[in-house]
Amino acid sequence: MSYVPVTMFELTEGELELEKANKKHFLKWSNIIATTATTVLALTAVITVFLTVSAWKGQQETARPYFILKESPKVELGSELSFELKFTNVGMHPAVNLSSETIVFDDRLTGKPIHHDESAIVNEIPKDSSSSLVMTIPSEEIYPKQYNINAHYVVVDIQYDDPILKKSYSQTIYMNWNGVLEEKMQPTVHVRVEERGKIEDYLKKNGIVLK
Numbered sequence: 001m002s003y004v005p006v007t008m009f010e011l012t013e014g015e016l017e018l019e020k021a022n023k024k025h026f027l028k029w030s031n032i033i034a035t036t037a038t039t040v041l042a043l044t045a046v047i048t049v050f051l052t053v054s055a056w057k058g059q060q061e062t063a064r065p066y067f068i069l070k071e072s073p074k075v076e077l078g079s080e081l082s083f084e085l086k087f088t089n090v091g092m093h094p095a096v097n098l099s100s101e102t103i104v105f106d107d108r109l110t111g112k113p114i115h116h117d118e119s120a121i122v123n124e125i126p127k128d129s130s131s132s133l134v135m136t137i138p139s140e141e142i143y144p145k146q147y148n149i150n151a152h153y154v155v156v157d158i159q160y161d162d163p164i165l166k167k168s169y170s171q172t173i174y175m176n177w178n179g180v181l182e183e184k185m186q187p188t189v190h191v192r193v194e195e196r197g198k199i200e201d202y203l204k205k206n207g208i209v210l211k
Contacts, residue, residue, distance in 0.1 A: 064162050065095035065125070067171060073154070073188045075177060077144040081137040083154060083177070083188075088130045095125045095160040101210065102135050107151040107176060109202045114141040114152070116208070124163075149180035153191065153199055157210040172210055174199060 067087040074084040083104070089095050097120070104115035115137045125131050133156065142149065154175040161168050174196055178186030191199065203210065 063092035064165060064167070064169065065089050065091035065093050065127075065160060066169075067095070067158060067160075069173070070130075073175065073177070075185060075188060077180070077185065079144070080139055081142055081144045083135040083137075085133045085135075085156065086130050087133065087158070089125045089127055092127055093162050093164045094127065096163050097122075098125060098131065098158065098160040100133055100159075101157045102133070103155045103203065103208060104135065104137060104152055105202065107153050109198060112206060113208075125160075146180065147183055151179040151186070152177050154188070155199065155203070155210075159211055170211060 066089065068090055069085060070088045071086050074086075076082045076084075099118065099120040101118045102115065103113050105111070105113040115135055117135065119133070121131055135154075142152075154177055156173045156175075157170065158173075159168065159170045174191040175188050176191050176195070177188045180186060
């Protein structure tokens with residue numbers, strides 16, 4: 001009787017099917033891993049672009065124009081009471097179309113404001129440049145040559161544009177002029193946090209809505 005010897009390298013039919021199934025399974029997982037890797041790379045690229053754009057926008061915002069009072073407000077008592085505030089642009093970008101709304105009223109929050117006016121400056125205000133705002137209160141509103149003058153709040157609301165970013169900005173500054181005590185001029189200081197709510201309520205009560 002003759003027979004065909006089976007070597008160690010030959011596989012049975014069942015083993016061949018199993019090997020094919022294993023290869024198919026391996027290729028399936030390889031494709032899944034490759035697709036997942038591609039998706040992760042795509043998401044990473046999107047996130048990188050988003051973070052880059054966000055950082056760029058953040059840099060742009062830090063370069064916007066911004067005004068501060070480098071010097072204390074100047075108060076003069078002559079035939080009238082006047083306040084001079086010098087605003088300095090400490091931002092990188094220039095500011096244009098600067099306008100302001102100013103309100104002065106007794107810090108006891110009684111009566112109407114003694115001063116409420118609006119003004120505008122057409123010229124561009126570059127970096128580190130200053131612009132002065134002068135408020136004059138006539139003597140019929142507050143007689144300047146008194147022995148004592150009660151403290152008053154000074155609210156300045158300014159609006160301006162950034163010609164580079166094409167955006168508009170606003171700032172509101174709250175100050176308290178401590179008046180005159182025994183014929184001595186008192187300093188002007190920024191208001192405390194707890195005072196701001198009372199000031200805003202007073203403005204609303206008098207129909208003043210800041211921009």
